[in-house]
Amino acid sequence: MPGRAAMSRGFNRLLDAVVRIDVREVAFEAGTRRFTASLGSGVILSADGLILTNAHVVSPRAVEINITLANLERVSATLVGWDHWTDLAVLRLDMDEVKRRGWKVAYATFGESEKLFPGQEVFAVGTPHGLTRTVTRGIVSNKNRYFEDSRAVNGYETGAFNTWLQTDAAINPGNSGGPLVTSDGKVVGISSRGYMGANNLGFAIPSATAKTVMSRLSKDGEIVRSYIGVVPGALQDLENFYSLELSSGGVLVNSVDPGSPAAKAGLRGGDIILLIDGVKVDGRFPEQLPPIQNLIATRPVGSTLKVSARRNGEMRDYDVVTEKLESRVGEEVALERWGLSVRKVSRTFARENQLDNELGVLVIGVQPGFPGAVAGVSRGDIITKVNQLPISSIDIVKAAHAAYETKPAPTLLETQRNRRVSLFILQP
Amino acid sequence: MIPLLTRRVLLFLAVAQLFSRAAAADAADLPVLWAERLKSVVAVEYVTETEVDRRPTATMGTVIDANGTIIIPAGSIDPRAATWQLKDFKVYLPGEATSTPGEYIGQDAFTGWHFVRADAATRVRLTPVTAYAAPVESRKIALADFVWGIGLRGKDEDFTPYILQSHIAFIQSLPQRTGIAQQEVAAPGLPVFNRQGHFVGLALSSFGQTFLQLSRGARSTAVLLINVEESSAILLADEVLPFLNRVPKTVSGRPLAWLGAFGLEPMDRDVAKFLNLSAQSGAVVSEVLEGSPAEKAGVQPRDIILAIDGAPLPQLKPDTIVVRYIEREIDRRAPGDVMTLTVLRGMERLDLRAVLGEEPKLIREAERKYFDRMGLTAREFVYGDAIERRVKAAEPSGAIVHYVKPSSPVAIAGLRFDDWIQEIDGVVIKTFADAVAKLTEIERDDTKPEFVMLVSRINETAVLRVKLR
Numbered sequence: 001m002p003g004r005a006a007m008s009r010g011f012n013r014l015l016d017a018v019v020r021i022d023v024r025e026v027a028f029e030a031g032t033r034r035f036t037a038s039l040g041s042g043v044i045l046s047a048d049g050l051i052l053t054n055a056h057v058v059s060p061r062a063v064e065i066n067i068t069l070a071n072l073e074r075v076s077a078t079l080v081g082w083d084h085w086t087d088l089a090v091l092r093l094d095m096d097e098v099k100r101r102g103w104k105v106a107y108a109t110f111g112e113s114e115k116l117f118p119g120q121e122v123f124a125v126g127t128p129h130g131l132t133r134t135v136t137r138g139i140v141s142n143k144n145r146y147f148e149d150s151r152a153v154n155g156y157e158t159g160a161f162n163t164w165l166q167t168d169a170a171i172n173p174g175n176s177g178g179p180l181v182t183s184d185g186k187v188v189g190i191s192s193r194g195y196m197g198a199n200n201l202g203f204a205i206p207s208a209t210a211k212t213v214m215s216r217l218s219k220d221g222e223i224v225r226s227y228i229g230v231v232p233g234a235l236q237d238l239e240n241f242y243s244l245e246l247s248s249g250g251v252l253v254n255s256v257d258p259g260s261p262a263a264k265a266g267l268r269g270g271d272i273i274l275l276i277d278g279v280k281v282d283g284r285f286p287e288q289l290p291p292i293q294n295l296i297a298t299r300p301v302g303s304t305l306k307v308s309a310r311r312n313g314e315m316r317d318y319d320v321v322t323e324k325l326e327s328r329v330g331e332e333v334a335l336e337r338w339g340l341s342v343r344k345v346s347r348t349f350a351r352e353n354q355l356d357n358e359l360g361v362l363v364i365g366v367q368p369g370f371p372g373a374v375a376g377v378s379r380g381d382i383i384t385k386v387n388q389l390p391i392s393s394i395d396i397v398k399a400a401h402a403a404y405e406t407k408p409a410p411t412l413l414e415t416q417r418n419r420r421v422s423l424f425i426l427q428p
Numbered sequence: 429m430i431p432l433l434t435r436r437v438l439l440f441l442a443v444a445q446l447f448s449r450a451a452a453a454d455a456a457d458l459p460v461l462w463a464e465r466l467k468s469v470v471a472v473e474y475v476t477e478t479e480v481d482r483r484p485t486a487t488m489g490t491v492i493d494a495n496g497t498i499i500i501p502a503g504s505i506d507p508r509a510a511t512w513q514l515k516d517f518k519v520y521l522p523g524e525a526t527s528t529p530g531e532y533i534g535q536d537a538f539t540g541w542h543f544v545r546a547d548a549a550t551r552v553r554l555t556p557v558t559a560y561a562a563p564v565e566s567r568k569i570a571l572a573d574f575v576w577g578i579g580l581r582g583k584d585e586d587f588t589p590y591i592l593q594s595h596i597a598f599i600q601s602l603p604q605r606t607g608i609a610q611q612e613v614a615a616p617g618l619p620v621f622n623r624q625g626h627f628v629g630l631a632l633s634s635f636g637q638t639f640l641q642l643s644r645g646a647r648s649t650a651v652l653l654i655n656v657e658e659s660s661a662i663l664l665a666d667e668v669l670p671f672l673n674r675v676p677k678t679v680s681g682r683p684l685a686w687l688g689a690f691g692l693e694p695m696d697r698d699v700a701k702f703l704n705l706s707a708q709s710g711a712v713v714s715e716v717l718e719g720s721p722a723e724k725a726g727v728q729p730r731d732i733i734l735a736i737d738g739a740p741l742p743q744l745k746p747d748t749i750v751v752r753y754i755e756r757e758i759d760r761r762a763p764g765d766v767m768t769l770t771v772l773r774g775m776e777r778l779d780l781r782a783v784l785g786e787e788p789k790l791i792r793e794a795e796r797k798y799f800d801r802m803g804l805t806a807r808e809f810v811y812g813d814a815i816e817r818r819v820k821a822a823e824p825s826g827a828i829v830h831y832v833k834p835s836s837p838v839a840i841a842g843l844r845f846d847d848w849i850q851e852i853d854g855v856v857i858k859t860f861a862d863a864v865a866k867l868t869e870i871e872r873d874d875t876k877p878e879f880v881m882l883v884s885r886i887n888e889t890a891v892l893r894v895k896l897r
Contacts, residue, residue, distance in 0.1 A: 354887055
């Protein structure tokens, strides 16, 4: 019954399932551990208190998560798992406390995002700018929006494996993680982002994606994906050049990450992938790329894909053995006595920056006046050795820092920046 | 009747004149010296010709010999410009509206100076600055010494000369002996003199000065301002006079000595102390370039250079100056010269004997060709490109996009400056000649609606579709 949402039982039940989330996170950017507070929204989706929200609302950096329920009471929650690729995170309410205090927790149910149509009425519920329990109304503007970004979720990559719902229901900061629902209160999306400065261009993760991610996160705490290192491009308008029939589909290989499984197998930029394991792939348009990426990602790590690609008019098969997909962002730690925050160089980061190997930690924050800053270490330096010891894992740098904490002594750092090697001494 | 304020000013001027007369009593009249020495300075104008425009540049130079040879500062010509792009050199005498043709001779790598020669008619009107050089023993310059120099106004004012004067505030090794005056003392590239009119040094490009910029309602911000017309930094005469004979033999400035130790980074004092090298400096070698003299000499990445031909690297301020010191040691030598490097590798000290080579072809020397209809200049892939892109320098490697014309077909397709051309229309581009052949074929074909380029950029490739019609 469009336009009469508030009257429906489903919608009322949904309102009871929407929560406000207050988070305190640790941040490492300033060369020290700092805490930042932020807020977002979420929706309870199971009787045992599982909450779905955005990965950019609650990440593993969260140290304190407080949930405000529909009855305006507060209860804490813990992070079950997060997935920045789809910008989703799953939390678990402290059900012991809920029971102890005799509250009832309502939960919402998923609707089918595939069945939405452009123009269909939808509602966003959440906490825009801290205004708890705000309902805004709009329509589905587009059900298949392509949006990929390499650092949109607090510096992490997102959007490679799913498309987004676009809506004109007002989505403001604080709406993040709240549900996008149909008039019967079914969750068809998780509101995620809006264009700042634009009018009513909001985006949500479709429930089709959210359902899968939620079930896997609540089961395993993480989502493991496969990676082959192909950066796809839309084939749009290039069919003629490659003498392809429109019906044959195909995905353009725009780029191949150096050292990746695809590079090892011999694929390179300009190749056209027509089949993966004998199945036709069609990536003529950007919107078609995330499902193809997802097809590769959902294969078990270490499996062999038979990629059939065309180069200069000739077809060839390539056996590509998948690796585990990794973020560019590695583990972070604050080395407080040195006044340095560092992040482990990941395989992806090393490839992106043409480093010879994954040795070292990237300096992401420097505290003025501390030994690191005094020695001349700056943001963006990669510390490759500490006291001549190669930093193959973040534990090595943690151990050196711990040793300095107990017995401060001059410490030699070897750093690299734009391929230039420098030496620095941390003086107690 | 003269207003009170003006009278006071006049009185002040009269008193000031008295003082300056008294101080200058032992020296020749400054305006006379100034008028004489004007014959050692000129303005030089030239045009840089690019694919789509001609950019004029005016700079200033000092006359160094009786052949009308003029040196202009390193920074007055864009180092990326090919010498054949530099056209129409003109020489203007101070205060004159007409010019005479000049000839570009080339750049000396060691001093950085560009050399230009005036024509025969102009030569006779010039006096080399060496005519004012003091004998070696009396070239000493000290703190608080009075110095003066010449500035030239812009072309619209016929490069009218004017006088600047100041005192030496301090003297520093950068690594060359450099005097810094209290205020601007000459236009960059022009000579500086003492009270007797002796040549004291050559004005360098000026140092930046930090100012606070205040704006209503907002917080003040610090801004660095650089005076491009006048300078207070002076390269002292002993760093100038012995090198005036370094007139390039070729317009390319070759031969150029080459070592091939890339990314020299200074070692600071704390590190030196940690490595038990207290009284001296050093520089870390970041990479050793493929096929270079350094590689043949056995230099390895992360070696720390401690001495050259047995002379320990000096401790200079700031630390980064030691890198300039090493570069100058290379530049002052010629290909074929031997340079013994003492390096620290781990805990071991090694003497490595490097025979300097000839610098591989530079980007500004690379062959280029402009394709107007498509809107790009392709350039030969040179050694430096291989180093930058981490590929084997020995292998043929295609072509680089040197210029993209705004709003041209290739610009609309997304081609960018410095893209590395891998394939054109599915044909692998192995050499510059391949690229030129393929692009010429496309440029000539009026019926061709589009073509496809595969380019590599940073660490990625991109397929670009260029619509021609």
